[in-house]
Each structure stands twice: as C-alpha cells, then as structure tokens.
Amino acid sequence: MNRFLLPLAGFVLLLVVLLVGLKRAPDKSILPSPLIGKPVPQFTLPNLFDDTKPVSSESLKGRWLLVNVWGTWCVECRAEHQVLLQIKQQARVPILGIDWKDQNEDAMAWLAQLGNPYERVATDRDGRVAIDWGVYGAPESFLISPAGTVVYKHIGAMTEQVWQSEFLPRVNAPAGTAAPPASPLSAAGASGRGA
Amino acid sequence: MMRALLLCAALAFAGVAVAVDTTPPLADPLLQQRYYELTHELRCMQCQNEALADSSASLAADLRVQVHELLLAGQSDDQIRDHMVARYGEFILFRPRMSWRNAWLWGAPALLMLVGAIIGWRVLRARSRLVASEEAGSDGESLEL
Numbered sequence: 001m002n003r004f005l006l007p008l009a010g011f012v013l014l015l016v017v018l019l020v021g022l023k024r025a026p027d028k029s030i031l032p033s034p035l036i037g038k039p040v041p042q043f044t045l046p047n048l049f050d051d052t053k054p055v056s057s058e059s060l061k062g063r064w065l066l067v068n069v070w071g072t073w074c075v076e077c078r079a080e081h082q083v084l085l086q087i088k089q090q091a092r093v094p095i096l097g098i099d100w101k102d103q104n105e106d107a108m109a110w111l112a113q114l115g116n117p118y119e120r121v122a123t124d125r126d127g128r129v130a131i132d133w134g135v136y137g138a139p140e141s142f143l144i145s146p147a148g149t150v151v152y153k154h155i156g157a158m159t160e161q162v163w164q165s166e167f168l169p170r171v172n173a174p175a176g177t178a179a180p181p182a183s184p185l186s187a188a189g190a191s192g193r194g195a
Numbered sequence: 196m197m198r199a200l201l202l203c204a205a206l207a208f209a210g211v212a213v214a215v216d217t218t219p220p221l222a223d224p225l226l227q228q229r230y231y232e233l234t235h236e237l238r239c240m241q242c243q244n245e246a247l248a249d250s251s252a253s254l255a256a257d258l259r260v261q262v263h264e265l266l267l268a269g270q271s272d273d274q275i276r277d278h279m280v281a282r283y284g285e286f287i288l289f290r291p292r293m294s295w296r297n298a299w300l301w302g303a304p305a306l307l308m309l310v311g312a313i314i315g316w317r318v319l320r321a322r323s324r325l326v327a328s329e330e331a332g333s334d335g336e337s338l339e340l
Contacts, residue, residue, distance in 0.1 A: 031240075034284045101253065127257045134282040136240035136254055 033134050033153040040067075040148050041132035045122035048099060048107055055096070055122035061148040064171045066095045066141060068118070068158070069130060072106040074138040080157035084117035087163060093143075093171060097121040100130050100138055143167050215251050218259045226266050233262050233272060237279055238287045246289065 035041070044056040060067070068084060070077040084095060097118035099107045104123060111121070124130050133142070143152040151170055154162055216234070221227040231248070237258065239250035247255050247262070258279070265275045279287045285294075293301055 031284060031286050034281060127254070128261075131254075131257060131261060131282060134284070136283065 030155050031136075033150070035134055035142075035150045036153060038150055040142075040144055040150055041129070043122075043129040043132065045098070045124055045129055048097075048104060048121035048123050055120055057148070060096065060144055061146065063146050064093045065144040066093050066167070067098060067133075067144055068095055069098045069100050069133070069135050069138050069140045069142075071100045071102045071138050072110045073102065076157040077139045078114070080139055080159070081114050081117070083158045083160055083163065085115050086160065087158075088117040092168070094119040098130065098133075099123045100135065101125065101127050141167075143170055216248055216259060217256070218263050221263065221266060229272060230262060230266055233266075233275055234259055236289050237262070237276075238289055240283055240287060 040057050040060055042057050044054050047053045047055050066087065087093065088095060095118050097120070099121050101124065107121065107123070111118075122129075133140075137155065139157055141154045141158050142150055145151050152166060154166060221230055234248035235246045237247045239245045239247050239252055239255040239258075241252040241254045242250050245252075245255070247258050261278075262275060265278060270278070276288065285291060291297060291300075
C-alpha cells in the first residue's frame with residue numbers, strides 16, 4: 001500500500017497543475033498592462049468634432065475618466081456601444097474616446113447612427129498613441145484617476161457587469177484624494193466587498 | 196505540362212509569401228541586420244505566436260515601423276526592447292528576461308536534474324547493497340520494494 005502512495009501523490013499533484021493550467025488558459029489573450037499605476041502616456045491628438053481643440057494627455061487630469069479605444073472596423077465595439085451609452089447616462093464618469101486607425105467620416109457616421117457616448121473623441125490615425133498606451137486590440141478601456149494615473153484596464157467589450165464590478169468600485173473606493181499607487185489595492189478590496 | 200502548371204501556381208503565390216513586411220529596408224546593412232533580428236524576437240501582440248516580422252496584422256506593421264524609426268534614431272537593441280516592454284509588458288519578448296518573478300522557471304531544470312540524480316543515486320546504492328550482502332540494514336524500506 002505504502003509504495004503506491006508516493007506515485008499517487010505525484011499523479012494528483014500533476015493533475016492539479018494541469019487543471020490549474022487548463023482553467024487559466026483562456027486568460028492568455030488578456031495580458032496585464034505595464035501601464036497600471038503609471039501616469040497616462042503623453043499625447044496630443046486631433047479632436048474629431050473640433051479641429052481647433054486638440055485632445056492632450058494634460059486635459060485628462062482632474063476627475064475620474066474612462067478612456068475607450070475603439071474603431072468603426074471593430075465588431076466588438078458595436079457590441080459594447082450600448083453599455084457605453086448607459087455609462088454616459090449614469091453621468092458618474094465621463095468617457096474619452098480614442099478612435100483608432102479609422103476614418104473621420106466613418107467615425108462621425110457611426111456616432112450619428114448609434115449615439116455618442118463620448119465627451120470628446122480623439123483621433124489616432126496612424127496608431128502611434130495607441131502603441132504608447134499598449135493597445136493591441138480594440139475595444140480596450142482604461143480607468144484614469146483624477147491624478148492622471150492609469151488605475152485599471154479592461155480588454156474586450158465593456159459590459160454592465162465589468163463596469164459594476166471592476167470600474168465603479170475603484171472610482172468609489174478612495175474618498176477624496178487618494179495616493180495613486182495605493183488606489184489599485186484599496187479598489188481591489190472594495191470590489192471584493194461589493195461582489 | 197502538369198509540372199509547369201504547378202510551377203505557375205507556386206510563382207503566383209510567391210509574392211504573397213514575401214510581402215508581409217512592407218516597411219522599406221534600412222540603407223545601412225548593419226541597421227537592417229538589427230532590424231531583422233529585432234522584428235524576429237518581438238512578438239506580434241495581436242496574433243501572439245507570430246513574430247513582428249511574420250505577422251500581417253496591422254498592429255505588427257505599426258510596430259515594425261516603430262522599430263525602424265527607433266533604429267534610425269540611434270537607439271540600441273536594449274533600448275528598443277525596453278521601449279516595447281514599457282508598453283506591452285515582458286510578453287512581447289520571445290526570449291524572456293531573467294527576473295526574480297520567473298527565476299523558478301530558469302532554475303527548475305537544474306533542480307529537477309538534482310532531484311533525479313539523488314533518487315538515482317539512492318536506488319543504485321540500495322541495489323548494490325542488496326547484491327553485496329544479505330543484511331538489509333537501515334535502508335531496508337527501499338529494499339522491500
């Protein structure tokens with residue numbers, strides 16, 4: 001009996017390792033962003049609706065902000081559009097759109113047809129700024145703190161559930177002015193309570 | 196006849212096969228060599244198992260242009276790698292760097308070799324004792340097998 005114990009234990013250990021690997025496998029498409037906890041990348045981009053008022057990274061500071069990278073060529077962006085409109089209606093966090101590798105006419109037509117959830121839309125035609133943000137597929141959404149720090153990143157379509165469980169608790173967590181590096185941690189605790 | 200047709204078909208697709216990287220080559224052959232190496236060791240983030248050089252994804256094309264520009268700007272290979280890692284994380288490197296976080300990955304083969312060697316040595320020692328003498332001694336547990 002005893003001599004089967006060690007191989008059996010080894011087998012069970014292997015099983016656990018493989019099962020954990022299988023469970024976590026889908027996460028491979030969702031990569032952690034090195035930007036979390038860092039200030040937003042510097043940029044100045046044209047404003048889709050107003051050529052005279054370019055959108056700069058400086059103008060992101062001062063309040064909580066959702067930065068949403070999208071494009072009219074992106075299928076999932078259409079899927080998340082309703083959720084973005086709902087977030088706009090809640091009027092808690094304004095949304096800055098970064099229209100990524102797109103045409104102005106297409107973007108305007110899209111927003112006219114589906115509704116415009118964005119406070120402002122910056123246009124990134126050559127994709128340079130998107131690279132600085134570490135974007136590798138639209139849609140991607142970033143939560144920016146009033147201090148101008150990237151607090152959270154969601155890859156893929158925004159959903160009501162993700163907004164409620166990942167974004168809002170982080171906005172609600174620090175009362176008043178929170179130190180930027182501490183906010184992801186305290187927000188994680190808050191989301192745990194909320195769930 | 197058949198062979199000629201096949202050849203024509205193959206030639207028709209030859210252009211497609213080489214046209215992935217449309218970034219103009221660098222004039223300096225040394226820079227071009229470094230461009231070649233860098234675009235082969237950086238990952239295309241959109242299609243994860245392809246290198247920048249091999250990928251037809253639009254993001255890969257953008258990143259190739261960026262490597263091209265950084266080389267022209269006089270950045271070293273390490274600076275260019277750091278530039279990419281700062282934006283996309285370690286995952287963009289096909290050859291991961293050694294760090295405390297992944298040290299166990301680098302150390303695991305040596306550790307497993309060591310464990311295997313110890314087990315092997317103990318088994319051999321037990322067997323040689325079995326052959327040499329009839330007395331079981333203190334390491335009898337392995338002999339009972």
